[in-house]
Amino acid sequence: MTQYVCTAAAMRAAEQKLFDAHPGTDLMAVAAGQVAAQARGMLADLGCGVRGGSVLVLVGGGNNGGDGLLAAAELADEGCHVRVCPVLGTPHAAGWQVALRAGCEVVTMEQAGQVVPDLVIDAVLGIGGRPGIPDDLARLGEQLSAASWLAVDLPSGLDANSGAVTTSLRADVTVTFAARKWCHVAPPAAERCGRVDVVDIGVEPGGSDGVPKCADGWTSVVDEDDLARLWPVPGPGDDKYSRGVVGMDTGSSQYPGAALLGTLGALRTGAGMVRYVGPRRPADLVLAAMPSVVLADGRVQAWVVGSGWGQDDPAANGRRLQQRCVDGVPMVIDADALSLLPAELPDGCLLTPHAGELARMLGVDRDEVRENPRESAAEAARRFGATVLLKGAIQWMADPNGHVVEPTPSEILDVADHPGAGQMPAGQAGCAAALPGPAWTGQAGSGDVLAGVCGTLLAAGVSAGWAGLLGASLQALTACRHPGPWSPDQLAGFFPEIIGACRRPSFP
Numbered sequence: 416m417t418q419y420v421c422t423a424a425a426m427r428a429a430e431q432k433l434f435d436a437h438p439g440t441d442l443m444a445v446a447a448g449q450v451a452a453q454a455r456g457m458l459a460d461l462g463c464g465v466r467g468g469s470v471l472v473l474v475g476g477g478n479n480g481g482d483g484l485l486a487a488a489e490l491a492d493e494g495c496h497v498r499v500c501p502v503l504g505t506p507h508a509a510g511w512q513v514a515l516r517a518g519c520e521v522v523t524m525e526q527a528g529q530v531v532p533d534l535v536i537d538a539v540l541g542i543g544g545r546p547g548i549p550d551d552l553a554r555l556g557e558q559l560s561a562a563s564w565l566a567v568d569l570p571s572g573l574d575a576n577s578g579a580v581t582t583s584l585r586a587d588v589t590v591t592f593a594a595r596k597w598c599h600v601a602p603p604a605a606e607r608c609g610r611v612d613v614v615d616i617g618v619e620p621g622g623s624d625g626v627p628k629c630a631d632g633w634t635s636v637v638d639e640d641d642l643a644r645l646w647p648v649p650g651p652g653d654d655k656y657s658r659g660v661v662g663m664d665t666g667s668s669q670y671p672g673a674a675l676l677g678t679l680g681a682l683r684t685g686a687g688m689v690r691y692v693g694p695r696r697p698a699d700l701v702l703a704a705m706p707s708v709v710l711a712d713g714r715v716q717a718w719v720v721g722s723g724w725g726q727d728d729p730a731a732n733g734r735r736l737q738q739r740c741v742d743g744v745p746m747v748i749d750a751d752a753l754s755l756l757p758a759e760l761p762d763g764c765l766l767t768p769h770a771g772e773l774a775r776m777l778g779v780d781r782d783e784v785r786e787n788p789r790e791s792a793a794e795a796a797r798r799f800g801a802t803v804l805l806k807g808a809i810q811w812m813a814d815p816n817g818h819v820v821e822p823t824p825s826e827i828l829d830v831a832d833h834p835g836a837g838q839m840p841a842g843q844a845g846c847a848a849a850l851p852g853p854a855w856t857g858q859a860g861s862g863d864v865l866a867g868v869c870g871t872l873l874a875a876g877v878s879a880g881w882a883g884l885l886g887a888s889l890q891a892l893t894a895c896r897h898p899g900p901w902s903p904d905q906l907a908g909f910f911p912e913i914i915g916a917c918r919r920p921s922f923p
């Protein structure tokens with residue numbers, strides 16, 4: 416099911432809403448109970464159990480430390496040998512008293528580094544943490560690396576609102592509250608979180624009106640289950656036409672590689688047929704590399720245009736784009752075609768700019784797009800009347816109405832998975848994010864491949880919004896499964912394996 420990812424501010428607002436509705440709620444006690452439950456499970460998995468186990472709780476000066484102290488007290492009450500170690504600021508006063516009363520032993524950082532416990536609970540910094548940790552804490556983390564680590568809310572030092580990393584602790588398991596934060600899903604931070612368990616503490620996702628909206632910091636982020644559920648798979652009655660014919664009008668004599676990469680993206684993700692209609696040089700290369708590609712013009716269910724056109728002859732590019740608009744089928748409009756958009760596009764088009772291209776489309780500075788990616792994508796979608804997938808570390812999809820209301824998980828579940836999979840419910844405008852991938856995918860040619868993948872999805876009848884989200888998520892997931900500097904064409908070579916595996920019922 417599509418997951419919601421929230422910002423730290425959104426989480427605080429949701430907590431506040433709960434406090435306003437139910438004054439006096441002791442959320443920290445509930446959160447601590449969940450932390451203690453996780454610790455019990457981890458100690459059982461380690462074979463020592465709570466009574467025979469040893470736990471070290473690293474405690475910060477805020478509420479995250481308070482969670483850790485109350486969890487420490489619960490475990491000590493149950494006979495666990497618990498040491499608490501204040502590492503930053505002054506510990507939460509009430510939590511400290513409770514932990515001491517329960518018999519927790521207080522140790523300094525130096526003492527903590529001398530004995531490796533079964534389990535370390537990292538309750539130093541949570542959503543209130545600024546990125547990075549002091550050197551002595553990083554050293555302690557290394558000294559105790561042989562222990563199992565449980566992070567409360569997030570490994571200390573990560574930024575709740577991004578996948579960026581500086582110095583941080585690492586966890587085998589992270590227990591977080593109500594919803595994932597960006598550091599739990601976006602690499603490379605996500606790799607430091609271990610397994611992330613989202614637990615219910617009574618805080619409901621959503622802003623003041625109870626609806627989880629991008630504008631309030633709640634984003635639907637595609638996950639592997641969505642890929643498994645929504646990727647179009649041919650049935651026994653399908654043929655190449657019903658699966659979808661993708662027309663590629665990409666590449667140029669100067670940039671023939673874009674034609675090859677996009678066509679590869681389309682072929683490796685299930686297009687029934689790919690027609691390539693670009694210039695002679697790329698056409699020869701495409702056919703030599705992919706003999707199933709048809710070079711003749713003809714009926715298509717979606718066009719992919721713009722990748723590798725070059726910018727030498729905008730007038731010719733404009734005519735090229737116009738020619739493809741005439742068919743009236745959905746199009747993926749990429750790269751050099753993005754600056755030439757006509758006043759009216761066919762229904763169901765997907766624009767795939769990166770930040771620089773989106774800045775040019777909107778006539779704003781690139782930094783403005785970088786600082787407000789979601790809003791910029793929404794503005795472009797509204798202005799150009801097409802769905803926008805803004806490429807980057809977090810890939811935002813915005814629908815043409817420029818609204819930021821999202822399909823709810825139940826609405827997503829209702830869609831048939833082929834064809835027409837993932838149609839957004841009528842009247843619902845969407846803004847959501849693709850599953851984030853590693854930074855390795857930020858390389859020349861990735862966008863060309865992605866355009867072809869999205870072309871296959873559009874041709875299969877998937878809506879533009881979901882085509883962008885699923886295409887970008889497939890590329891991210893493939894790069895996660897094959898970490899390292901694989902080139903875009905090599906990653907495209909793994910697409911069939913990833914799609915095949917995720918469609919298997921046993922896929923986790």
Ligand SMILES: NC(=O)C1=CN([C@@H]2O[C@H](COP(=O)(O)OP(=O)(O)OC[C@H]3O[C@@H](n4cnc5c(N)ncnc54)[C@H](O)[C@@H]3O)[C@@H](O)[C@H]2O)[C@@H](O)CC1
Nearest residue numbers: 442443446476477478479480540541542543544545547568
């Ligand atoms: N608001 C609530 O009622 C709830 C909060 N909960 C917990 O509270 C946490 C948030 O608590 P806080 O807002 O107190 O924030 P944190 O406990 O995450 O940290 C805030 C404290 O750390 C200091 N600090 C931040 N970054 C630092 C850095 N890089 N180096 C040194 N010091 C740094 C700040 O000055 C502040 O004193 C959540 O992550 C969660 O664990 C849970 O108990 C659920 C309920």
